[in-house]
Amino acid sequence: MSAVTPLLRVEHLSLSYRSGHQWRQVVHDVSFSLQAGEMVALVGESGSGKTTTAQAIIGLMAENGRRDGGEIRLHGENIADWPQQRLDRLRGVRISLVPQDPGNSLNPVKTIGAQVDEILRLHSALNGEQRRSRVVELLTRVGLSHPQQRIDQYPHQLSGGMKQRVLIAIALALSPDIIIADEPTSALDVTVQKRILDLLDALRRESGTAVLFVTHDLALAAERADRIMVFRHGEIQETAPAAQLVSAPQHAYTRQLLQDAAPRAHSRRLPERQAAPAIRASNISKAFALGKNQRLQALSDVSVQVARASTHALVGESGSGKTTLARILLGFEQADSGSVTLDGLSVGGLRGEALRQLRRKIQFVYQNPFASLDPRQTLLQIVEEPLRNFEKLSAAERRKRVEAVIARVALPEEILSRSARELSGGQRQRVALARALILNPEILVLDEATSALDVTVQAQILQLLQQLQNELGLTYLFITHDLATVRHLADSVTVLRAGSVVESGDVVTLFTAPQHAYTRELIAAIPQFSPRMRASA
CATH class of the missing domain: 3.40.50.300 (P-loop containing nucleotide triphosphate hydrolases)
Structure with a gap:
């Protein structure tokens, strides 16, 4: 210089x-x-x-x-x-x-x-x-x-x-x-x-x-x-x-x-496929009005199936429809056409208390921990809120459950008296994960859940997710743009582009023998863990 x-x-x-x-x-x-x-x-x-x-x-x-x-x-x-x-x-x-x-x-x-x-x-x-x-x-x-x-x-x-x-x-x-x-x-x-x-x-x-x-x-x-x-x-x-x-x-x-940041070999076994998958989305289409008589086709005839106790990754560029599909699975959005079943139960027909109880079994970890955590509440209040909604527990029992799940996501107990604005982005994301885990759900939808985490904490969270899945039989739908994480965590993967499925299959085959040009482009764009060779000019 x-x-x-x-x-x-x-x-x-x-x-x-x-x-x-x-x-x-x-x-x-x-x-x-x-x-x-x-x-x-x-x-x-x-x-x-x-x-x-x-x-x-x-x-x-x-x-x-x-x-x-x-x-x-x-x-x-x-x-x-x-x-x-x-x-x-x-x-x-x-x-x-x-x-x-x-x-x-x-x-x-x-x-x-x-x-x-x-x-x-x-x-x-x-x-x-x-x-x-x-x-x-x-x-x-x-x-x-x-x-x-x-x-x-x-x-x-x-x-x-x-x-x-x-x-x-x-x-x-x-x-x-x-x-x-x-x-x-x-x-x-x-x-x-x-x-x-x-x-x-x-x-x-x-x-x-x-x-x-x-x-x-x-x-x-x-x-x-x-x-x-x-x-x-x-x-x-x-x-x-x-x-x-x-x-x-x-x-x-x-x-x-x-x-912690070095590439890790994929060593996960593919789970045994079962007759009734945990998640089945069939022929989902969804469009949004953009104003001035314009419409954006967010999803076009998308089908995804996730086996129980497995991790299915949904990947693709921003705007490809990943989060829209997740919101339809959770009942937050209604598809224009197609059907969704979770644990064999049709989501499209659920209303009121039935839909509320379904959300006890399936929890969402949002992409943006800054917007999803109430700045007026302490972290104790944030994490215990699902318990207040679904279980009749004393304050002491709720506190004990909160302390246990906070420890699971590698946060210190003393953090519970703070507000979300006092935390870093990575710390807020771990709080969001703790809140999702507090009810012991069967299905977890993780929308870019590790994107805000440094490599050391990300490695801890991914290890935690695998441990929880092994112990509790959890099913994960992992929405991400991070293909290195997909290769480490997922069993199967669906690649979306402009609202359509371009490729789907088990993660090992997809990374070793991708069939679609877009999938090959995604894999080629993964950062290599070495400094670039700089031109001398």
Whole structure:
């Protein structure tokens, strides 16, 4: 890298959060730099301080956060003490943030087009027609399907991955000097993930845009970043060029992360098929109105069958219909045609108390733990809520059940007195999993349930899911874009594209001999656990 003044320089940064009347320091004396055109990855477990550091750089810490000391220098100028009004003029123009949570980052009452257009209207000289054309171009660049139609949709009409792509489009709109990308691809399938990261690489080459890449995916960091910083407990444990860190890690914690992130061989046995599967969806079709006499065909004649005590993965790009199918299975949406049976019981005809009792047997772990956990409740109240709805237990008995399930998902008991807003994304996802497990369901629908978890916790959760399945005979429908996890966890898999099944079968056959070109494309796009060979030019 050049010896000129770094584009960004963080010096001795320390940050704290207030909980009640106590301040707890979560980032301790952190220093690093970022050069023009460079990608630096911040990796580490959930709660390690990665996101807090990234938010502090752009002046977006939570209200209960503060900077205890240190400087943040942009082009050599300390911006750490700038007032919010001055930072507002900086954001989006010179530094853009792609936040971790797409659900809470888009305005629910404004269309997608209006939200992408806003930054152009405020900071460019383009007229309305030029801005609309630019919005469509941006949505196309980030791989959003049907961009002309998406302009008039609202956030609730998009999947989590589609919302994330809208946020990336907003961040790219003005080609800023720095993009702070906080888990920017955690909700994206591997093909779109590759497209987004290729796009960031193009911006780095063409415009000298620097990228601070916050991620729990060490394989992705190794493949894409120039340098990697390993965070733990708010401190930098190790910093090195990506190739050096992967080949010769110096810190024991880095070696543990590498071990947890290494590809794992699939060794699961296929369960014995039974006459009555736990889940059977037959010829499901579903369309949604987009407004202005337009309709989006979300599912077209989709059939899926899941054997009892097995794990069936539903994979495909964002917007392929995975979550829509799950909502139909759970009775949250009605199919336009087709049928669903769970444990031999038809879901389509259930109403009222019968449908409520069915949901005791089948539980849903949502993709977005930020939106699915009530910020007004303690974690104890959140996890015990299903017990209040379905079982007559004393407060002490509920507490005992909650403590047991919290321990199962690798969370400490003392966390129960906190609220969801005090947790990292990965911690919130584990709470969501605990809430789903509290009733001992027979079927668990997991919608990107490990996408927010760092590799170490993800390995623990996947091991836990396998243990629970072996002990309790649970059936899992695992909705994901993470094919590495599919290969490790699933017995069988269905590949969806644009609402249609393109391939289905046992996981070993699908990975070793995929029949469809799209399946082969998905497998080829899985990040390889090695630094890329960079062109010398």
